Amino acid sequence: MYDAGKILIGLIIFLAFATFPFYSNMGKAVAKPDPKIDTPVIQQLEVKKCVESKEFMRAEHMQLLNEWRDAALRRGERVYKGSDGRTFQISFQNQCLRCHSNKKKFCDECHSYAAVKPYCWDCHFAPKEAKR
Ligand code: HEC
Ligand code: HEC
Ligand code: HEC
Numbered sequence: 001m002y003d004a005g006k007i008l009i010g011l012i013i014f015l016a017f018a019t020f021p022f023y024s025n026m027g028k029a030v031a032k033p034d035p036k037i038d039t040p041v042i043q044q045l046e047v048k049k050c051v052e053s054k055e056f057m058r059a060e061h062m063q064l065l066n067e068w069r070d071a072a073l074r075r076g077e078r079v080y081k082g083s084d085g086r087t088f089q090i091s092f093q094n095q096c097l098r099c100h101s102n103k104k105k106f107c108d109e110c111h112s113y114a115a116v117k118p119y120c121w122d123c124h125f126a127p128k129e130a131k132r
Pocket of ligand 2: 035061100
C-alpha cells in the first residue's frame with residue numbers, strides 16, 4: 001500500500017526543486033544596493049547632509065515622509081525643523097527629489113533590493129533623469 005519511505009523521498013525531492021530558485025539566488029543575482037548621491041544639486045552643497053543624519057534617513061525615511069505628508073496636508077505646516085536646528089520647506093518634490101534627483105540610482109537601488117514598491121510615483125512626478 002502506501003510506502004512512507006517513498007513518500008518522504010518524493011517530498012524531499014519536491015522541496016529541493018520548489019526552493020531551488022531561492023537558494024540559487026542567494027549571494028548573487030541581486031547585488032547589494034549602492035545608492036548614489038552624486039546628483040548635480042548634492043554636488044553643489046557645501047555640507048553634504050540630508051535633512052537628518054544618514055543613519056536616521058536610512059532607517060526612518062518612510063516614517064519621515066509620512067510625517068511630512070501629514071504635517072503639510074493635515075496641519076498645513078510647511079516647515080520642518082531638523083534635529084540639528086536646520087529648517088527645510090516640507091516638500092517631497094522640491095526637497096527630497098530636488099537633491100535626490102536620481103530616483104533609479106537612489107530610491108530604486110534600495111527598493112528593488114528590499115523588494116518594496118512605494119506607490120508615490122503614481123502621483124508625484126519622478127525626477128527627469130535623461131536630460132540631453
Ligand atoms: C539638501 C539636499 C537633500 C535633501 C533635501 C534630502 N536629502 Fe537625503 N541625502 C542627502 C545627502 C547629501 C545624503 C548623504 C548623507 C551622508 O552621506 O551623510 C542623503 C542621504 C539620504 C538617505 C540615506 C542613503 C544611504 O546611503 O543610506 C536617504 C534614505 C535619504 N537621503 C532620503 C531622503 C528623503 C526621503 C528626503 C526628503 C524627506 C531627503 N533625503 C532630502 C541630501 C538630501
Ligand atoms: C539606503 C536604502 C534606501 C534608499 C536610498 C531609499 N530607500 Fe526607501 N526604503 C528602503 C527600505 C529598506 C524600505 C522598506 C522598509 C520597511 O519595509 O521597513 C523602504 C521603504 C520606503 C517607503 C515605504 C514603502 C512601503 O511600502 O512601506 C517609502 C515611501 C520610501 N522608501 C521612499 C523612498 C524615497 C522617495 C527614496 C528616494 C528619495 C528612498 N525611499 C530611498 C530603503 C531605501
Ligand atoms: C493619489 C495620489 C498620491 C499618491 C499615491 C501619493 N501622493 Fe503625496 N501628495 C499628493 C497630493 C495631491 C499632495 C498635495 C500637494 C500639495 O498640496 O502641495 C501630496 C503631498 C505630499 C507631501 C507633502 C507636501 C508636498 O508638497 O510634498 C508629501 C511629503 C508626500 N505627498 C509624500 C508622498 C509619499 C512619500 C508617497 C508615497 C508613499 C505619496 N506622497 C503618494 C498625492 C499623492
